[in-house]
Amino acid sequence: MDTVDSFGYWIRRRRKALDMTQDELAQRVGCAPVSLRKIEADERRPSLQMAQRLATCLALPLEDHARFIAAALRQQATARLPRPGLPHLRPVTGNLPTSLTSLIGRSAEMTLIADRLQNEGAPGDIDRPGRCGQNPPGAGGGLAVAHRLPRWGLPGGAGARAGCGPGAFSHGHGAGCTRDARL
Structure with missing residues (x-):
């Protein structure tokens, strides 16, 4: 049985399955890297908005978003989340260049x-x-x-x-x- 009881550990395994560093995921979510480190270490939990962005950036299927957010807010056990392995990714069809810097406040x-x-x-x-x-x-x-x-x-x-x-x-x-x- 492959269950994960720690929410932070679940996020870490999912992030690694997507081949992302903590800094990359933090940039995509729009939070400080130290915040993500604390979430992965189970020192803190994400807010509702951050949990929603994490669900999207961790490529969770839409049907799993509600369970993920409930686990993030301690409304349900992390063990009820899908296994944090490789997600079912959709092919990339965009052709816009990668932004080198944040556009927050612009x-x-x-x-x-x-x-x-x-x-x-x-x-x-x-x-x-x-x-x-x-x-x-x-x-x-x-x-x-x-x-x-x-x-x-x-x-x-x-x-x-x-x-x-x-x-x-x-x-x-x-x-x-x-x-x-x-x-």
Whole structure:
């Protein structure tokens, strides 16, 4: 019998099955790496919002999200969660570049990029690297409107609504925070 009684240990095994480091998962979830370390060490539990983002970024099937969140909030035993092995990943279909930096707190820039992408319809060169000391928000702008641009081939805009931070398409940014094995 392969049961896991510790919620933190369950997250650690799932993260390792996805071949992610603590820092990578923390970046995708949008939390500090030390917070994730404490969760994995069972020193603290995630909030409701963080549990929802963890469920998405750990590529849990939608039918398991409610059980995962209940276990995170200590409303149900961790042993009732599915085995934390390799998940059933969907193929990556996104083609947006990986963001090198966080876009948290950049809502004005994101709104401007989203409006330009929506109205002008051509991304141009906004995904080029920024100059020294500047963040390239082009990929995030693509995420903001990806669900409205079906020609990009994103299934239902899943990446835009995935709730995962930088790193979700192709090499991490995308439908369900899957990784592209070709990279």
